[in-house]
Amino acid sequence: MAIIGNPKYQERIQHHLAKYETKRSAVMPLLYIAQEEYGWVNPEGIGEVAQILDLDPTQVKSIAGFYTMYSEKPKGKFWLHVCTDLPCALKGADDFYAWLKDELGVDDGGTSADGLFTVEHVMCLAACDKAPMLQCNFRYVEDLDQDKMRDLLAKWREEAAQPVSG
Amino acid sequence: MHILLRGRDIKNIDQLDVYEKHDGFVGLKASLAMTPAEVIDQVKASGLRGRGGAGFPTGVKWSFIPQHEPVKFVAVNADESETGTFKDREIMEANPYQLIEGSLICAYAIQAKAIYIYLRGEFWDIGDQLDECIERLRAKGYVGENILGSGYDCEIYTHLGAGAYICGEESAMLNSLEGYLGQPRVRPPFPAQKGGGLYKEATVVNNVETLTNVPFIMREGADAFKAIGTEQSAGNKIYCVSGHVKRPGNYELPMSTTFRELLYDHAGGPLHDDRPFKAMLPSGGSGPIVPLTDEVLDTRMSYEDCADIDTIIGSASIIVMDETVDMTWVASKVTKFFEHESCGKCTPCREGTYWLDKVIDRILDGRGTPEDVKRIADVAENMQGTTLCALGDFAANPIIHTIRRFPDDFAQHVQGEAAAGD
Amino acid sequence: MSDTVTINIDGNEYQVAAGSNLVDAAKWHAGNDIPVFCYHPKMEPVGMCRMCLVELGTPARDRATGEVMRNEDGTPQIRYFPKLQTACTTIVSDGMHIKTNTQEVIDARNDVLEFLLTSHPLDCPICDKGGECPLQNLTMRHGPQASRMYFDDKLHLKKHYPLGDLIFLDQERCIQCARCIRFQDEIVGDDVLAFHERGRRLQIITDSDPGFDSYFSGNTTDICPVGALTTADFRFGARPWELTEVPSISPWDAAGENISLSMRLDRDFGGKALIKRVMPRQNEWVNEIWISDKTRFGHHFTRSDERLQKPQARSGAHLQASTWSEILPKLAGVLQAANGDIAAIAGSSVANEDLWELRQLVEGLGGSRLGSWMPTHGGADQVARAGVGLGTNLGELGKGDAILVIACDLEEEVPLWRLRLKNAQDRGAYLVVANARHTRLEDFATQGARNDKVVAGDAIRYASGDAAAVMHSLGDAHPDIAKRLRDAENLVIVTGAEGLSLDESGALAKAAANFLIETNHVGRPNNGLLVALPGANGMGQHYLGFTPKATLDIIANPPKVLIVAQAEPLDDDPAASSWLSQIETVIYANLFDDGSAALADFVLPIQSFAERDGSFVNGERRVQRFYTAQGPVGDALPAWKLFGNIAQPAGLGRVKPSAAAVMLEISQHVNAFDGMRYKALGKVERQFPDVGGRDQYYGGTAYNNTGGLGLQIPATADRGKKLNPLKMKTPEAMQAAEGEVLVMPITRLYNRQRNFRPSLLIEPRIVEPFAIVNSEDAANLGIIQGDLLEISAGESQVRLRADVSDDIAVGAVAVPRHLTDAPIPMCATVGAINKRAEAVASGD
Ligand SMILES: Cc1cc2nc3c(=O)[nH]c(=O)nc-3n(C[C@H](O)[C@H](O)[C@H](O)COP(=O)(O)O)c2cc1C
Numbered sequence A: 001m002a003i004i005g006n007p008k009y010q011e012r013i014q015h016h017l018a019k020y021e022t023k024r025s026a027v028m029p030l031l032y033i034a035q036e037e038y039g040w041v042n043p044e045g046i047g048e049v050a051q052i053l054d055l056d057p058t059q060v061k062s063i064a065g066f067y068t069m070y071s072e073k074p075k076g077k078f079w080l081h082v083c084t085d086l087p088c089a090l091k092g093a094d095d096f097y098a099w100l101k102d103e104l105g106v107d108d109g110g111t112s113a114d115g116l117f118t119v120e121h122v123m124c125l126a127a128c129d130k131a132p133m134l135q136c137n138f139r140y141v142e143d144l145d146q147d148k149m150r151d152l153l154a155k156w157r158e159e160a161a162q163p164v165s166g
Numbered sequence B: 001m002h003i004l005l006r007g008r009d010i011k012n013i014d015q016l017d018v019y020e021k022h023d024g025f026v027g028l029k030a031s032l033a034m035t036p037a038e039v040i041d042q043v044k045a046s047g048l049r050g051r052g053g054a055g056f057p058t059g060v061k062w063s064f065i066p067q068h069e070p071v072k073f074v075a076v077n078a079d080e081s082e083t084g085t086f087k088d089r090e091i092m093e094a095n096p097y098q099l100i101e102g103s104l105i106c107a108y109a110i111q112a113k114a115i116y117i118y119l120r121g122e123f124w125d126i127g128d129q130l131d132e133c134i135e136r137l138r139a140k141g142y143v144g145e146n147i148l149g150s151g152y153d154c155e156i157y158t159h160l161g162a163g164a165y166i167c168g169e170e171s172a173m174l175n176s177l178e179g180y181l182g183q184p185r186v187r188p189p190f191p192a193q194k195g196g197g198l199y200k201e202a203t204v205v206n207n208v209e210t211l212t213n214v215p216f217i218m219r220e221g222a223d224a225f226k227a228i229g230t231e232q233s234a235g236n237k238i239y240c241v242s243g244h245v246k247r248p249g250n251y252e253l254p255m256s257t258t259f260r261e262l263l264y265d266h267a268g269g270p271l272h273d274d275r276p277f278k279a280m281l282p283s284g285g286s287g288p289i290v291p292l293t294d295e296v297l298d299t300r301m302s303y304e305d306c307a308d309i310d311t312i313i314g315s316a317s318i319i320v321m322d323e324t325v326d327m328t329w330v331a332s333k334v335t336k337f338f339e340h341e342s343c344g345k346c347t348p349c350r351e352g353t354y355w356l357d358k359v360i361d362r363i364l365d366g367r368g369t370p371e372d373v374k375r376i377a378d379v380a381e382n383m384q385g386t387t388l389c390a391l392g393d394f395a396a397n398p399i400i401h402t403i404r405r406f407p408d409d410f411a412q413h414v415q416g417e418a419a420a421g422d
Numbered sequence C: 001m002s003d004t005v006t007i008n009i010d011g012n013e014y015q016v017a018a019g020s021n022l023v024d025a026a027k028w029h030a031g032n033d034i035p036v037f038c039y040h041p042k043m044e045p046v047g048m049c050r051m052c053l054v055e056l057g058t059p060a061r062d063r064a065t066g067e068v069m070r071n072e073d074g075t076p077q078i079r080y081f082p083k084l085q086t087a088c089t090t091i092v093s094d095g096m097h098i099k100t101n102t103q104e105v106i107d108a109r110n111d112v113l114e115f116l117l118t119s120h121p122l123d124c125p126i127c128d129k130g131g132e133c134p135l136q137n138l139t140m141r142h143g144p145q146a147s148r149m150y151f152d153d154k155l156h157l158k159k160h161y162p163l164g165d166l167i168f169l170d171q172e173r174c175i176q177c178a179r180c181i182r183f184q185d186e187i188v189g190d191d192v193l194a195f196h197e198r199g200r201r202l203q204i205i206t207d208s209d210p211g212f213d214s215y216f217s218g219n220t221t222d223i224c225p226v227g228a229l230t231t232a233d234f235r236f237g238a239r240p241w242e243l244t245e246v247p248s249i250s251p252w253d254a255a256g257e258n259i260s261l262s263m264r265l266d267r268d269f270g271g272k273a274l275i276k277r278v279m280p281r282q283n284e285w286v287n288e289i290w291i292s293d294k295t296r297f298g299h300h301f302t303r304s305d306e307r308l309q310k311p312q313a314r315s316g317a318h319l320q321a322s323t324w325s326e327i328l329p330k331l332a333g334v335l336q337a338a339n340g341d342i343a344a345i346a347g348s349s350v351a352n353e354d355l356w357e358l359r360q361l362v363e364g365l366g367g368s369r370l371g372s373w374m375p376t377h378g379g380a381d382q383v384a385r386a387g388v389g390l391g392t393n394l395g396e397l398g399k400g401d402a403i404l405v406i407a408c409d410l411e412e413e414v415p416l417w418r419l420r421l422k423n424a425q426d427r428g429a430y431l432v433v434a435n436a437r438h439t440r441l442e443d444f445a446t447q448g449a450r451n452d453k454v455v456a457g458d459a460i461r462y463a464s465g466d467a468a469a470v471m472h473s474l475g476d477a478h479p480d481i482a483k484r485l486r487d488a489e490n491l492v493i494v495t496g497a498e499g500l501s502l503d504e505s506g507a508l509a510k511a512a513a514n515f516l517i518e519t520n521h522v523g524r525p526n527n528g529l530l531v532a533l534p535g536a537n538g539m540g541q542h543y544l545g546f547t548p549k550a551t552l553d554i555i556a557n558p559p560k561v562l563i564v565a566q567a568e569p570l571d572d573d574p575a576a577s578s579w580l581s582q583i584e585t586v587i588y589a590n591l592f593d594d595g596s597a598a599l600a601d602f603v604l605p606i607q608s609f610a611e612r613d614g615s616f617v618n619g620e621r622r623v624q625r626f627y628t629a630q631g632p633v634g635d636a637l638p639a640w641k642l643f644g645n646i647a648q649p650a651g652l653g654r655v656k657p658s659a660a661a662v663m664l665e666i667s668q669h670v671n672a673f674d675g676m677r678y679k680a681l682g683k684v685e686r687q688f689p690d691v692g693g694r695d696q697y698y699g700g701t702a703y704n705n706t707g708g709l710g711l712q713i714p715a716t717a718d719r720g721k722k723l724n725p726l727k728m729k730t731p732e733a734m735q736a737a738e739g740e741v742l743v744m745p746i747t748r749l750y751n752r753q754r755n756f757r758p759s760l761l762i763e764p765r766i767v768e769p770f771a772i773v774n775s776e777d778a779a780n781l782g783i784i785q786g787d788l789l790e791i792s793a794g795e796s797q798v799r800l801r802a803d804v805s806d807d808i809a810v811g812a813v814a815v816p817r818h819l820t821d822a823p824i825p826m827c828a829t830v831g832a833i834n835k836r837a838e839a840v841a842s843g844d
């Protein structure tokens, strides 16, 4: 696995490098690519991004650490970001999240025993009229309740059990 | 009539041909036929003010850009991360071309080389959609070299943030775009000045909603816009209503509308009929909280009227709370938000948000004392006005104003076993 | 006057320099110490700690007319900002008013300190910075009396987090001022530190490999305003208030960094004073407030157990320990018996006083040959003619100016020059780096200054050995570059000897001097020549008559008696044992035995720079004093006294009572040193920025310069004499024949030299021996990266690892000095490379 030399990413990397006035500006899009490749922003990814952008790895690591959407540790296949900010909490998001953690047997920030789900509470995701809600791998899932969530978990578990197709 | 949320009136206006059919790019074409200075004058005359929160007159901001500078940029603020705000998202999902048109008009008015749309990272699918729009527009000559034969060149790019509220602050956003930590910059120089903007070049930063108003202004004229709203607050505004109402959502209404009309006629009144409204945060987590009294409800949702009730309309993210809500808990929720989002650059904000969060938890847990309440009010006061950007002030607001306006909610937590035990 | 403005501070008016920073102006002109944490006058303001808040007002202007609005009495109306403003991000402007003593300001300072202290561990009693800590000082002056934060609420973080081998971070003490990050980025150009996470979790990290490992890392511990950064050398070593600061000069290189030796009487050292730490001492002309890590951490040799303790004399096959009273008359006898066939070789860090007394001794006894060691670098004579002008301050070079660095690797040879010249480039100077291979400075020349899209620099690569020719005909081969250099307002050229013979480096310096003279860049401040001579006193050797030419002559025609003073020929020169063994009597005075003692007849212990007074002349010809700090080791004497002690029984006059007396004599006899008595060298004046004073906002107490700023020797060009370019013939560049290579000795800052080895802390940073081989040559020879090579050149034969690279000229092999135990050739020499089979794992 690698980003550099991986044909899958060449075009996107070139696109991002062309967008900005400086190479350094491409550090955020490239970190997303690293996260996509490795599942998290691991040291290899940081090293490669640094190499592509001619930056010291420390600078890349610094950026990865500042933003919450880069994970600096391995995470599950499904990364659930549950909004528990005020508007959602007014609509029961805290209870919903407590239930969800229970359901998956994890603490905040933890990964379920089967390695499938990493859950984290997050601040407002701009979906306050559709609370409770979450993002699963950064895709919006809105107007949730326990029943809907149970179905979704089942669906995702099933998805994960499918053999990966090319 | 919707000026902004036109997706609600016109089906498929997110399709280029539909958008074109419904007055799409008329404003841009009108602008290209004018000199940049004339465009700026028209926007100035419209009275449009920034919808990102601060309400700065948009045309005036554009006029600050030094014309002789060879390189200039437009940065579109689509970071939309204020608690309770979800209006820019709907604009971009349902009416993306109008935002792009407005951005191009702005770019032309300041003769920018390129436009960067800074989206919060969670909006990546909107980013993809905008990228597609941009490619379609390029194919039809709206973007790129020699736009519509005018001789003016401009590129548009999207950039994704990655989970940091502070990147909505304009100078932090520029740092983030340049690949640095999203921390605010020292000002002056301001973004509009050489040295202060993107890549140190003069740059206009405008909110999505602000720019989405511009095509209307250039198409229908400044007076048509000015005719809506109040003297100092022209035009429509999108109000994001969340919390304890029956119909939460975005409502685009003139800036002369009252809170009562919004909350009762449009949002349907209290979520539970037997639980009357208690309070609202009219500008997400960052503005002062107000009790929902009759006086407040009858206030117009304009910049100037909100000042009269000691709050701000800001980005108009109106979080409504009914009588069951404990304001100490609200203060704690909002404080957690700012503790999580403080970039850490300025001492009072970095340390203050952490400290407030610790003490308010203590109070909420029943371990606090009346002294603690006074202390956090004082600590919050000490944060105000001492930081590089307004986040430090925002973070102080929930503490200061919940304590000031709902003292009983705090008293109940710090009165010892007897009161807490009921 | 347009270059000053009037500002009003707390009701008093001051004339201050236009464009200056408000914090600096208030401190300099009004003695008003606006408290700061993140601000540092050497770096761009960031306005993040919020400690420097003041009330700020400017004259109100009428919106329509732009006229200043006036009060009834005609004074301008002052409009104050509604909020307090950070002084550190404010540039003074005419009519500006500030208030620093109002209740609002006092409260704000108190509040910011309270915020900072909420997270602070308050472990001052065990903190290395205790006693010289800005946070501690400012808390005493402006801070709250007691913490209002619950102790349980404090965030607990790592207390001993190594950022590298040399620097530790205490995360709890860090106040997130970013001075360390900014120093590495802005001043050094090695952005290996950064913040990680955000908000209260913001922490300093490094993710580089190796970690925090720049040659200047120690400076971050000085500018850190709390005890968050400490050096592995000094951590828990002593409390600052137990230390006595003794002014000194770095003994390592031509920069002549001003330092303070922080001394403490120590049980482990027989109750004598020993060096607990080395700190920078402010000298804006020389090193500002920075020193290299070699200077800071390389001091352990001064009290090493391996130091020579007693004088020894040969008796038969053995050296026998003796006493001075026994040995001195013997020495005098041997010297007198030589009938004038006496010569001396002195090392490159031998002090002026020692050189003078040695010269008196040799010449007094009829000898004339005074050699400088190592005989590798020519050009000192050109520095004396056309060296940088009187009053030069590399810190003033900037926009419109130009710098050429040719045939040297400044980062490794004179790191502080590299730092200051890179800073000059950041200020806008045009930087050209010319060499036969890639060097660190070349990166700056080609990749440009910080935050600047226009690269203010160029690189020239030439075939090895061509340096002098390139310099001589710069205008022909590189007309654009030559033109920019010629047209520069100020021009400094730095030459070295990389890849060159002694003759060639001399010719290079001559060609550089000619270019400077022809383009009218001599005899003025910030213009002229620098040569990266080895050691701390290369220019002192020149002025006192010790030359590399004489050394070569001594090697070629060995004298009867040779005095070797603080030089290690056996470590440096593969041929040393063969020529040393032809000499009847070798008198060897040094701190350590490099093995030469085996060939010596007398071995005499002398003192290090730390144990005695003395002076060096740096590359900018600044004569600088150092003072006695450490207790003496064994029977070692200061070298000047030793030579005087030998001279006295030989009938050459009495031993001088002090180093000062020696300098007095030098100043009376050697023109260059005219007026350079110790008193004059010890003069100090107020320097900008004002650091290290009582307030200590900017770091430790040791910055304070009480030892003197030194005095520059005028170059010929400074004496009002018009210089003419010298006729020159560029020497025929050495040519390697088919199958041969040019072995090019290069310098590594961290190496296995005798004096450096006792500083064990840096040992892990000394790299394995390697040789840089051009990839084309490597392909021809079947060499790949990491192969074991044997390189033979002249009498040298060394084994090292191949570092195959495109960053070196074809036909050249760069081999670092002093990494291998066996010496490599001193100057560029034709030789051969052979690939060696790996030794079979032992087991037999
Ligand atoms: C902490 C902070 C967060 C902000 N977040 C946003 C945001 O998410 N979106 C936005 O448009 N403006 C935000 N702003 C306001 C911007 O700094 C800026 O004023 C605005 O983008 C200007 O555009 P406008 O004049 O069109 O309103 C924020 C300001 C601060 C201090």
Ligand code: SF4
Residues within 6 Å of the ligand: C169, C173, C174, C175, C176, C177, C178, C179, C180, C181, C204, C220, C223, C224, C225, C226, C228, C229
């Ligand atoms: S380690 Fe010291 S210099 Fe670096 S940020 Fe922390 S307090 Fe400042």
Ligand code: FES
Residues within 6 Å of the ligand: C035, C036, C037, C038, C039, C046, C047, C048, C049, C050, C051, C052, C053, C086, C087, C088, C089
């Ligand atoms: S903000 Fe001015 S010194 Fe830190």
